[in-house]
Amino acid sequence: MISSDVLRGHLDAIILRLIVDSDRYGYELFSEIGRQTHERLQIKEATLYAVLQRLERQGYISSYQGEISGGSKRRYYHITASGRFFLRQKSDEWRETKEIINIFMEDEVL
Numbered sequence: 001m002i003s004s005d006v007l008r009g010h011l012d013a014i015i016l017r018l019i020v021d022s023d024r025y026g027y028e029l030f031s032e033i034g035r036q037t038h039e040r041l042q043i044k045e046a047t048l049y050a051v052l053q054r055l056e057r058q059g060y061i062s063s064y065q066g067e068i069s070g071g072s073k074r075r076y077y078h079i080t081a082s083g084r085f086f087l088r089q090k091s092d093e094w095r096e097t098k099e100i101i102n103i104f105m106e107d108e109v110l
Contacts, residue, residue, distance in 0.1 A: 007041060011051050013090035016060060016083055025066065025074040026052060052077060060086050 007014075018029055030048050033041055055061045060083030066076040079087070 010090070010094065011043065011047070012055060012060070013087060013094065015048070015051055015055065016079055016087040016090070019061065019077050019079050020084065020087060023066075023076045023078045025076050029077075055083065058086075059083070 014033065015029060018024060018032055024032070026045075026049060029052075030043070030045055033043060033048075052061065052063075056063060056077075059080060061077045061079055063075050063077050065073040067074055
């Protein structure tokens, strides 16, 4: 299991990447993170919704009411143009970060 500290600064980009191709609702995002990481990345639902609220305040996503499920309407999230730009920046930043970390961590330490 990866320390949550390692990924904390990347949650915004992870969420944006998940909605860049199609709009999704909160629990769907939560489930998809677990599925794609084989449950190695587990974030609390409260954390996920805090990230979504922050991304919406910053103008990187917008939300709308969708279909009714289980008696209530689902809130779907859609990436905005500024969110796509931010995601490109974060992706570039991540590639550079990996290159730098690999310089020091590529060889196994005994």
